[in-house]
Amino acid sequence: MAISTRIADMMAGSSFIRKMFETGAKLKAQYGADNVYDFSLGNPNVKPISDFSADLHRIIDEDQVGKHGYMPNAGYPWVRAAVAEYVSEEQKMKIDEGCVIMTCGAGGGMNIALKSILNPGDKVLVSSPCFMEYKFYADNHGGQLEIIPSAEGFDLDIDAFEKSIDASVAAVIINSPNNPSGKIYSEENLKDFSLMLDRASTRTGRSIYLLCDEPYRKIVFDGAEVPAVFPLYRNTIVVTSYSKDLSIPGERIGYAAINPGADDFENLINAMILCNRILGFVNAPALMQRVVAGLQGRSVDIEAYRRKRDLLCDGLSDIGYKLEKPKGTFYLFLEVPGGDDLSFVDLLQEERVLVVPGSGFAMPGYFRISYCVDDSVIINSMNGFRTAFDKIK
Amino acid sequence: MAISTRIADMMAGSSFIRKMFETGAKLKAQYGADNVYDFSLGNPNVKPISDFSADLHRIIDEDQVGKHGYMPNAGYPWVRAAVAEYVSEEQKMKIDEGCVIMTCGAGGGMNIALKSILNPGDKVLVSSPCFMEYKFYADNHGGQLEIIPSAEGFDLDIDAFEKSIDASVAAVIINSPNNPSGKIYSEENLKDFSLMLDRASTRTGRSIYLLCDEPYRKIVFDGAEVPAVFPLYRNTIVVTSYSKDLSIPGERIGYAAINPGADDFENLINAMILCNRILGFVNAPALMQRVVAGLQGRSVDIEAYRRKRDLLCDGLSDIGYKLEKPKGTFYLFLEVPGGDDLSFVDLLQEERVLVVPGSGFAMPGYFRISYCVDDSVIINSMNGFRTAFDKIK
Numbered sequence: 047m048a049i050s051t052r053i054a055d056m057m058a059g060s061s062f063i064r065k066m067f068e069t070g071a072k073l074k075a076q077y078g079a080d081n082v083y084d085f086s087l088g089n090p091n092v093k094p095i096s097d098f099s100a101d102l103h104r105i106i107d108e109d110q111v112g113k114h115g116y117m118p119n120a121g122y123p124w125v126r127a128a129v130a131e132y133v134s135e136e137q138k139m140k141i142d143e144g145c146v147i148m149t150c151g152a153g154g155g156m157n158i159a160l161k162s163i164l165n166p167g168d169k170v171l172v173s174s175p176c177f178m179e180y181k182f183y184a185d186n187h188g189g190q191l192e193i194i195p196s197a198e199g200f201d202l203d204i205d206a207f208e209k210s211i212d213a214s215v216a217a218v219i220i221n222s223p224n225n226p227s228g229k230i231y232s233e234e235n236l237k238d239f240s241l242m243l244d245r246a247s248t249r250t251g252r253s254i255y256l257l258c259d260e261p262y263r264k265i266v267f268d269g270a271e272v273p274a275v276f277p278l279y280r281n282t283i284v285v286t287s288y289s290k291d292l293s294i295p296g297e298r299i300g301y302a303a304i305n306p307g308a309d310d311f312e313n314l315i316n317a318m319i320l321c322n323r324i325l326g327f328v329n330a331p332a333l334m335q336r337v338v339a340g341l342q343g344r345s346v347d348i349e350a351y352r353r354k355r356d357l358l359c360d361g362l363s364d365i366g367y368k369l370e371k372p373k374g375t376f377y378l379f380l381e382v383p384g385g386d387d388l389s390f391v392d393l394l395q396e397e398r399v400l401v402v403p404g405s406g407f408a409m410p411g412y413f414r415i416s417y418c419v420d421d422s423v424i425i426n427s428m429n430g431f432r433t434a435f436d437k438i439k
Numbered sequence: 440m441a442i443s444t445r446i447a448d449m450m451a452g453s454s455f456i457r458k459m460f461e462t463g464a465k466l467k468a469q470y471g472a473d474n475v476y477d478f479s480l481g482n483p484n485v486k487p488i489s490d491f492s493a494d495l496h497r498i499i500d501e502d503q504v505g506k507h508g509y510m511p512n513a514g515y516p517w518v519r520a521a522v523a524e525y526v527s528e529e530q531k532m533k534i535d536e537g538c539v540i541m542t543c544g545a546g547g548g549m550n551i552a553l554k555s556i557l558n559p560g561d562k563v564l565v566s567s568p569c570f571m572e573y574k575f576y577a578d579n580h581g582g583q584l585e586i587i588p589s590a591e592g593f594d595l596d597i598d599a600f601e602k603s604i605d606a607s608v609a610a611v612i613i614n615s616p617n618n619p620s621g622k623i624y625s626e627e628n629l630k631d632f633s634l635m636l637d638r639a640s641t642r643t644g645r646s647i648y649l650l651c652d653e654p655y656r657k658i659v660f661d662g663a664e665v666p667a668v669f670p671l672y673r674n675t676i677v678v679t680s681y682s683k684d685l686s687i688p689g690e691r692i693g694y695a696a697i698n699p700g701a702d703d704f705e706n707l708i709n710a711m712i713l714c715n716r717i718l719g720f721v722n723a724p725a726l727m728q729r730v731v732a733g734l735q736g737r738s739v740d741i742e743a744y745r746r747k748r749d750l751l752c753d754g755l756s757d758i759g760y761k762l763e764k765p766k767g768t769f770y771l772f773l774e775v776p777g778g779d780d781l782s783f784v785d786l787l788q789e790e791r792v793l794v795v796p797g798s799g800f801a802m803p804g805y806f807r808i809s810y811c812v813d814d815s816v817i818i819n820s821m822n823g824f825r826t827a828f829d830k831i832k
Contacts, residue, residue, distance in 0.1 A: 048646035048674075048703035050580075053555055053710045060713070089509045102499050106492050114687035116482045150543060150691070153719035161579075162446055182717035186554075187443075253441035281441075294507035296725030298543070298691075310441035317446045320453070324575035326546035331724045332689030 056182070066391075070400045077398060083427035085415045086400045088225065088377070090293040092346045092418065098292055098337065105336050114332055119323045121148025121301075121330055125339040132342035133303045136263075137276035137284065147302045147318055148330035151295070152261045155285035155302040156183050157325060160217065162317035163255055164189040168216040173202050175379060175409035177225045177259075189216070193408045200229040204242045211246040217255045218243065222272060223262040226407045226414035227379040228372020230266065233273040240279035253281055253309040260286040261300070262375040264345040267352045270373040280307040283314075288338050290376075291345040299334035351376050354417045354424060361428045365435050376418040379404070384438040387413050393437055397430030449575070459784075463793045470791060476820035478808045479793045481618065481770070483686040485739045485811065491685055494730050507725055512716045513708075514541025514694075514723055518732040525735035526696045529656075530669035530677065540695045540711055541723035544688070545654045548678035548695040549576050550718060553610065555710035556648055557582040561609040566595050568772060568802035570618045570652075582609070586801045593622040597635045604639040610648045611636065615665060616655040619800045619807040620772040621765020623659065626666040633672035646674055646702040653679040654693070655768040657738040660745045663766040673700040676707075681731050683769075684738040692727035744769050747810045747817060754821045758828050769811040772797070777831040780806050786830055790823030 047054055066086070074082045105113075120126060126143035134140045149155035160170065166188040172180055173196045184191040194210055197203040202220065220239075222231045231239075240256075247254045256279050263272045263286065275282050287300030304315055322329065329335075358378060359371045369380040382390040387403035387410050394401055394413075404412030417424060440447055459479070467475045498506075513519060519536035527533045542548035553563065559581040565573055566589045577584040587603055590596035595613065613632075615624045624632075633649075640647045649672050656665045656679065668675050680693030697708055715722065722728075751771060752764045762773040775783040780796035780803050787794055787806075797805030810817060 047706065048648075049555055049706050049710045050558055052558070053713065054706060056717075057706070057709060057713060087509070089505065091505060091508075093504075094507055099499050103496060106495050106499075111486075112482065112484060114487055114685075114689050115484075116480070116688050150719065151721060153721050155719075157719035162442055165443055165445070179717065183719065186718060255441075292507075294725075295509050296507050296722060298721060298724050313440065313442050313447060313450070316450055317442045320446065320450060324449075324572065325579060325718065326543065326548075326550035326576065327720070328544060328546050328691060329689060331691050331727070332687075333726070334724070 066400075069395060073395070073398055082398045082400065083423050083430060084400045085417065085419060085427070086402050088416050088418065090290055090295065090346070090376070090418045091420065092293050092350050094293045095341070095344060095346060097341060097344070098294070101337050101340055102333070105333065117329060117332060119329050120319045121146070121335055122339075125335045128339040128342055129301050129303070133284070136274065137303070138274040139276040139305070141303065141306055144315070145304050145306050147315070147322060148335050149285070149300045149302055149322065150298040150327045150330050151289060151300045152259055152285050152287040153179070154298065154322070154327050154330070155287070155300050156180070156257065156259060157186060158318045158321040158327070159255070159257055159283050159285060159302060160184060160189060161187040161321040161325065162314060163216050165216065167214060169214045170217045170219060171207060171210060171215060172219040175200070175224070175226050175404060175407035175412065177221060178406060178408065180219055200224065200227045201235050202231060202239050204238050207239070208242050208246055211250060211254070213250040213252050215246075215250070215254055216252070217257055219257045219259060221259040223266060223374025225262065225375055226377045226402070228375040228377050230270055230272055230374050236273055236275060236278055243279060243281075255308070256282045258282060258284045260284055261290050264291045265348060265351055265376060266374040267348070267355065268373060272374070276305045280305050281309055283308070288341075292338070292341065293346045297331065297334050299330055299338055351418070354419070354421060357421060357424045358415065358417045361424065362431060365428070365432045366439070367431070367435065376416060378415045378417060379407075379412055380415075382411060382413050383435055385411050387411055390434065390438065393434040394430060397433050399427050399430040399434070459795075462788060466788070466791055475791045475793065476816050476823060477793045478810065478812060478820070479795050481809050481811065483683055483688065483739070483769070483811045484813065485686050485743050487686045488734070488737060488739060490734060490737070491687070491730065494733055495726070498726065498729050510722060510725065512722050513712045514539070514728055518728045521732040521735055522694050522696070526677070529667065530696070531667040532669040532698070534696060534699055537708065538697050538699050540708070540715060541728050542678070542693045542695055542715065543691040543720045543723050544682060544693045545652055545678050545680040546572070547691065547715070547720050547723070548680070548693050549573070549650065549652060550579060551711045551714040551720070552648070552650055552676050552678060552695060553577060553582060554580040554714040554718065555707060556609050558609065560607060562607045563610045563612060564600060564603060564608060565612040568593070568617070568619050568797060568800035568805065570614060571799060571801065573612055593617065593620045594628050595624060595632050597631050600632070601635050601639055604643060604647070606643040606645050608639075608643070608647055609645070610650055612650045612652060614652040616659060616767025618655065618768055619770045619795070621768040621770050623663055623665055623767050629666055629668060629671055636672060648701070649675045651675060651677045653677055654683050657684045658741060658744055658769060659767040660741070660748065661766060665767070669698045673698050674702055676701070681734075685731070685734065686739045690724065690727050692723055692731055744811070747812070747814060750814060750817045751808065751810045754817065755824060758821070758825045759832070760824070760828065769809060771808045771810060772805055773808075775804060775806050776828055778804050780804055783827065783831065786827040787823060790826050792820050792823040792827070
């Protein structure tokens with residue numbers, strides 16, 4: 047073994063997910079992609095808004111020296127200012143460009159934030175179910191992710207978090223609307239959570255940064271709103287991307303915004319800018335920065351996702367699946383009939399229906415359906431969902 | 440201090456460079472940007488080729504579902520294939536798409552390679568003078584950079600490397616054409632170096648990976664050629680970007696290509712793909728991947744850089760500076776009159792000429808002039824260069 051033993055271990059550990067993808071690829075080769083119902087990926091299939099392409103064309107033709115060149119590592123000052131203006135509204139707190147760093151997607155933003163905060167051995171807490179990349183992101187920078195089981199209805203379990211916080215906890219991640227559950231934490235739950243963080247911080251004598259990973263903030267339904275977190279807790283860093291809002295996840299553009307009242311603010315933002323550089327991101331892609339500056343607050347057709355959600359949820363409810371319609375994201379996370387997610391996912395695979403077991407989100411007994419697919423995939427998959435359901439019952 | 444102590448230390452350590460930039464900004468505010476001759480940055484000022492914009496327009500209009508979406512973490516298979524075909528020529532060894540990973544620039548490529556290879560405490564060797572970001576890149580992943588002084592004429596010092604290699608050495612970086620020296624290592628020097636690596640590897644019982652950071656490969660003059668390294672040493676990973684070839688450093692697009700004969704090849708490439716994902720890059724920007732696929736082997740007007748080099752070198756020689764015309768890159772690295780680079784850089788600053796001291800490249804007594812600037816900047820700076828020179832003599 048000539049490579050890093052740590053990375054070799056990670057590869058061995060992720061063989062389960064790789065096996066799932068390999069099985070999916072084999073099924074598609076065998077039956078044709080149209081006859082496999084792939085709900086395993088969070089790759090938006092709704093088209094970007096037409097202004098996105100129009101703006102790209104316009105910007106490419108602008109006569110400006112160095113327009114594809116380096117800019118400050120934090121991004122173009124005028125792009126950061128446009129984002130700051132928008133974030134001020136969304137977070138109900140006036141911030142300026144000095145609080146914003148343009149990043150290579152939310153994944154880039156999370157990594158520069160964690161690298162800036164963590165000392166070796168520090169813990170990062172998150173509520174289950176959760177996006178498991180966080181485990182790698184914490185580990186990348188010497189930290190360790192600890193997963194706190196959620197309360198009833200996927201709420202943040204305030205007591206459980208409070209009991210788990212000691213002086214080794216440097217950061218807490220929340221992800222709302224949540225991947226995979228679609229849960230939007232209520233303002234009340236977030237207020238209680240913030241008060242708990244304040245108490246815990248006083249008790250441990252350590253600033254605890256709250257990383258709000260919010261790439262699904264605009265994918266919400268039925269008039270739901272995602273509460274602002276800046277007014278609730280000063281040590282908040284919002285990390286997000288335009289991947290889902292604009293259906294451009296492959297372009298790697300997002301930002302991190304820091305509450306101006308955060309402890310050690312100047313050091314924190316300068317550390318994040320430094321980490322953006324030294325981790326090799328250097329800066330968020332130039333052309334995409336310029337495009338998104340003019341598309342603040344815009345999003346793809348959310349109604350299309352609402353329709354897909356209803357099509358899926360109504361169909362599965364009719365079959366007998368127990369579920370609640372999620373208020374956000376393009377994921378449905380529901381209990382598996384029979385309780386064993388790994389074997390139920392296998393049953394669905396036999397029907398050429400690909401989903402991800404809850405074990406992949408630290409919540410066995412559930413499974414995730416990613417419904418950012420053509421309506422026809424949802425409709426045509428229903429027979430498979432029914433057959434698997436009937437086999438268990 | 441609420442942030443990472445390691446990052447805080449790095450920020451304190453980089454205060455010298457920050458001070459330099461602050462002084463530069465102050466001078467520009469005071470005298471006007473046109474009256475400050477800024478040779479401190481490697482930000483290409485030659486225009487991208489017109490096909491770059493034309494191809495962007497065409498690709499943006501292509502009717503294709505998910506064209507800004509996620510693709511495999513290693514990049515689009517057809518883009519990797521186009522790169523593999525080109526690298527096969529350049530490296531004089533047939534490779535296929537399975538040897539190529541599209542990356543967020545060379546900085547991204549170096550980081551995923553080092554993370555894939557390094558175990559805690561491992562050493563990474565590099566020859567001086569060198570791009571000091573390597574120190575951070577090694578440190579990011581638990582490694583430690585060790586700088587080996589170069590031989591006469593910036594050649595790789597084979598003996599010095601051989602003596603420094605023990606079982607803790609996991610990787611060696613070479614950067615040719617070199618930033619800051621412009622040096623292109625000769626085929627003979629590289630052959631001797633490769634044989635030494637083979638001997639050292641046998642002695643220590645450990646595979647030593649050679650990371651060839653080659654972003655300046657196409658910026659060469661006077662018919663110079665950069666030797667292929669794949670045929671010389673099997674454990675080679677070439678990392679590069681289109682930043683300088685196409686004048687698009689802000690767009691963060693590059694690739695890593697692994698010699699198919701490398702030890703532990705399958706694990707190595709899979710590790711690098713995994714690291715591309717978990718470090719938060721996820722994938723190289725989608726649109727840029729599609730554009731560069733059709734621009735293999737293309738580059739901006741190298742003749743413009745040749746002209747700038749000659750203008751600068753001839754002017755400085757006339758004044759009395761001791762220098763050799765570099766065969767590659769857009770940097771000139773030369774001895775400071777008087778020998779003290781820090782105080783000479785201050786002298787130049789008094790003349791509103793901004794350059795980087797050799798201390799910033801682990802080679803005090805020299806300074807770097809980055810000549811990717813308008814010809815007029817070079818011409819108008821000559822008085823300042825003369826005055827500083829005369830003050831020392």
